[in-house]
Amino acid sequence: MDLLTKNTRLKKIFDELFIDDDPVVFTTRLRIARNLENYVFPHCITKKDAGYLVDEVLMALRGFQGTFFVVPMAEIDNLTREFFVERHIISPEFAEDDPSKVLILFPEKGIRILVNEEDHLRISICGKKKNLEKMWNILNIFDDNLSRKLNYAFDDGFGYLTSCPTNLGSALRASALLFMPALKMAREIKKIFDTTLKPGYLLRGFYGEGSQSMGNLYQVATGPALGKKEQDIYKDVISIIEVLKQHEFATMEKINIRYIKTGIKNFLDKVYNSNSGIDSQKAIKGISLLLFGKNLGIIKVEAKLLKMLVYRVLPASIQIEAGGALEPEERDLFRVQMLRQELRGAYV
Structure with a gap:
């Protein structure tokens, strides 16, 4: 946690999530997988060779324009690692006390590199749906520059060689985090996903x-990349979003608004008037109701605030915000106090 409390600039990077202003889309991401030619895949690599690989990557990044942060997982505490997972900075599997697992951040570019994850390099960029083409251009240029310093494992027939065969080809995957309460309530998500979208989407x-x-x-994410052009892959995720968005809006018209209003009032009453705390699951459920109410036009509150609150109420995030480790009961009390402050203008 010292990493975040002492480096306010770095803390700000993690707080500034690329929250979309779209009512359904939280954020979108492009991610490429790369492996180095002279090393076995991470699931077989020795700790010694994994360390050499980290050194080689850091050497290759010297001279790159812009500031970047290097965060070895073994040099941060569990709370900070959990915070990174909550903010979708790293995967849950990456959050280990392992000196060979290293996070590298380029804040100006919005690029993150996970070294020694499922592949040697997982390079990603997050942003808004409308900026996907720009995001791809930034990521592609960065990757081209890095490829001049590192020997990527590449095959003329299969493309970039990856730990999982589904990532072969361009090794690009596009994904989006979507808010779909109406479809969830109607139990329609899986049905629509299975019957409306092309096979392979996840x-x-x-x-x-x-x-x-x-x-x-x-x-939601695109599937296997082999045989597909990069532009087609990131355009695919836009198509996925639009299909699910149309179904979400159509289903919203069938929702019992009175039920939603009652849920919102009960949650706000708990936040404003209760002397007890609130756990993260109940907080997220309540915030989800508020955001649904915003989309339905029955509550006045800033959507971006609600989207950020989804992350801020999570266990590690609330402790980082409080400035130190807290017992569960202390977390719950701090959480409700924070919500009371942030939601003071919310009403149905």
Whole structure:
């Protein structure tokens, strides 16, 4: 946690999530996987060679324009690692006390590199749906520059060689975190996903593969990249978003607004008047109701504030905000006090 409390600039980077102003889209992401020619894949690599690989990557980044931060996972505490997971900076599997796992951040470019994850390099950029083409151009130029310093594992027939065969080809995956409460209430998400969208698209939970939905938030992602052009891949995710968005809006018209209003009033009453705390799951459920109410036009509150609150109420994030580790009961009390302050102007 010292990493964040002492470096206010770095803390600001993590607080400034690329929240979309779209009512359904939280954020979109492009991610490429790269491996180095002279090393075995991460699941087979020795700790010694993994360390050499980190050194080689850092050497290659010397001379790159712009400031970047290097964050070895072994040099930060559990709370900070959990915070990174909550903010979708790293994957849950990456949050280990392992000196060979290193996070590299280029804040001006919005680029993040995970070294020694499932692949040697997972390079990603996050942003708004409308900026996907610009995001791809930034990521592509960065990757081209890095490829001049590192020997990527590449095959003329299969493209970039990756740990998982589904990433072969361009090794690009596009994804979006979507807010779909109406479809969730109507139990229509999986049905629409299975019957309307092309095979290969992926539906995941809040933290990606293997996780559950939280606050009516789902991650949707493009599938295998082999044989597809990069532009077609990131345009695919736009198509996914638009299809699901249309179904979400159509389903919203069938929702019992009185039920939503009652849920919102009960949550706000708890926030404003209760002397007890509120845990993260109940907080996220309540914030999700508020955001749904905003989309339905029955509550006046800034959508971006609500989207940020989804992250801020999570266990590690609330402790970072409080300035130190807290017991569960202390977290719950601090959380409700923070919500009371932030939602003081919210009303139905």
